[in-house]
Amino acid sequence: MQTLNEYEKHYWNLDKLVIGIDEAGRGPLAGPLVVAGVVFPKDYVSKEIYDSKKLTEKKREQLYEVIINDAQYYDIVIVDVDTIEKLNILEATRMGMSVIGLKADVEIVLTDAVNLHIDKKVIDIVKGDQKSVSIAAASILAKVTRDRIMYDLDKKYPQYNFKNNKGYPTKQHFEALEKYGITEIHRKNYKPVIRAMQGKLF
Numbered sequence: 001m002q003t004l005n006e007y008e009k010h011y012w013n014l015d016k017l018v019i020g021i022d023e024a025g026r027g028p029l030a031g032p033l034v035v036a037g038v039v040f041p042k043d044y045v046s047k048e049i050y051d052s053k054k055l056t057e058k059k060r061e062q063l064y065e066v067i068i069n070d071a072q073y074y075d076i077v078i079v080d081v082d083t084i085e086k087l088n089i090l091e092a093t094r095m096g097m098s099v100i101g102l103k104a105d106v107e108i109v110l111t112d113a114v115n116l117h118i119d120k121k122v123i124d125i126v127k128g129d130q131k132s133v134s135i136a137a138a139s140i141l142a143k144v145t146r147d148r149i150m151y152d153l154d155k156k157y158p159q160y161n162f163k164n165n166k167g168y169p170t171k172q173h174f175e176a177l178e179k180y181g182i183t184e185i186h187r188k189n190y191k192p193v194i195r196a197m198q199g200k201l202f
Contacts, residue, residue, distance in 0.1 A: 003130065003131060003133040005045065006132075007123060008132060008133060011108045017107060018039065018040075018108040018109075018134055019073070019101065019108070019134060020037065021109060021112070021135065022035070022138040023036070023096065023112075024145070024147075026089050028168045029168070029173065030153075030162070030167035030173075031149060031166070032081060034142045034145045034149070035097055035100060036076045036139070036142040037138050038073075038138045039072045039073040039074070039104060039106055040071060046066075046133055049066075050129075051129040051130045052142070053129075053143075055140070061144060063137075064141060064144040067140060076145055078149070081184075083095070085187060085188060089187075093114055097111055098116050098118050102119075109122045110124075111123070111124045111135070112128035112138075113126045153185060177196035178196060181197075182197060
């Protein structure tokens, strides 16, 4: 597994800086959304950086350190549950990505299939975390950061088993919702959480 850098190479050859942006946490019932962006130096190559979902947790942790050391620039934005509920998850994603894209001193913004309306050239790539090393690296930073947050939240709410489910809708998570109800970090406009609040989870 290796990203091809085809998008980066085109713009690197034009002496333009490129940032890749991705997120972790659009699907969970609980916890924040984490958005990350990575700028690599021109002609950067990695045979290991790839879509975070295709890597083991151990490998992601290893690559996290490689990425923050090799990146010319990186940024991580944490979008809290209140903001997700206020905006909806897609707009919360766009907000986090736009903040990173505008702040970075780059001309080209690559995203994993999310269109942004900012004053820079944005290329939204389907399965971008498998086609762009910058997006893949961002996906790893976002995933590792979010997992670490969920490990901390597991200590606060051990009955929900966040250390294993990371807030995603698993059978065990549904059972915990039915037994214990919701927490302040549950996304209250997600249907399974609404049903749990109404006592109609199953």
